[in-house]
Every structure is written in C-alpha cells, then in structure tokens.
Amino acid sequence: MQFLKTFLLAALVLVAPASAATIQKRDTVDIFIWGGANFQDYTENYTFNPGDCQAITAPASGIVGSATVDENATCNVYASSDCSGDVTGTFSAPGISDTGSLGSSFGSVSCTIPSSSGSASTTSSAASEPTDVCDA
Ligand SMILES: *[C@@H]1O[C@H](CO)[C@@H](O)[C@H](O)[C@H]1NC(C)=O
C-alpha cells in the first residue's frame, strides 16, 4: 500500500506539467514547410493563432513541396502573401505530402482548429437530458 501511494503521487507530479503544456499548445497552429514533396528539404516552421494570416516564405527550391500542420487544423492557402484574393487550395492535419501545382501559389495560409469549447457545451446539455427521460 505504501508503495502504491508513493507511486501514484509520483505519477501525478509527472502528469500535471505535461497536461498543462498540452492545453496551452492547443491555442496555436504549427505549420512545417518543406521544399520538396514527401517532407524532404525541411525549410521553416511557423506558429500562429487560428484565423490569423501567416505569410509563407518560399523555400530555396522556389516552391513549397509539402507541408504538415498539427492540432486537427484545416488551412486555406492563398497565392498572395496577405491572404487576399482567391483560396488556391486547402489542406488538413496531418498535412499534404505533395502540393503539386499549389506549391508555386503558397504565399500565405489561414487555419482553423475545431473548437473544443463547442463540444464541451454540447456534452453538458446532453448530460442533463437523462433527467428528462426519467420524468417521461
Ligand atoms: C521552428 O523554427 C525555429 C527557428 O525558426 C527553431 O528554433 C525551432 O527549433 C523550430 N521548431 C521545430 C519544432 O523544428
């Protein structure tokens, strides 16, 4: 018993900082840009807020060959560097292994992450429903 208590305490201490970091990380989008297809020739990463416009500097190869993104994000790609004009393409996490013709029109991105607060409120309203079911 004494061993188990000590073990659980140690486990809690280890878990706490990790989960705090995970929650904080969920707020931003991380994109990794590669000069070649299939994640060859790593060039740059960008961290920015969902909904913000992030300009992408062209890799030395002249095109963005592939890109990865975290946090379930979905990104719109624009040829302009300020997210103006038409959306030239979209990609979602975990990324796109070959941008093809989109690679030379990869001037900027704007990404969204599905909101976790939205699903939390859905859960709480669903939790009150069993009371109604019992009454009926
Ligand atoms: C992202 O890029 C910065 C510099 O631009 C670098 O210091 C950092 O290590 C990179 N992060 C990853 C995960 O590669």
Ligand SMILES: *[C@@H]1O[C@H](CO)[C@@H](O)[C@H](O)[C@H]1NC(C)=O
């Ligand atoms: C990604 O989406 C899945 C399914 O909606 C969800 O279970 C998971 O927690 C999400 N991950 C992040 C990092 O938001």
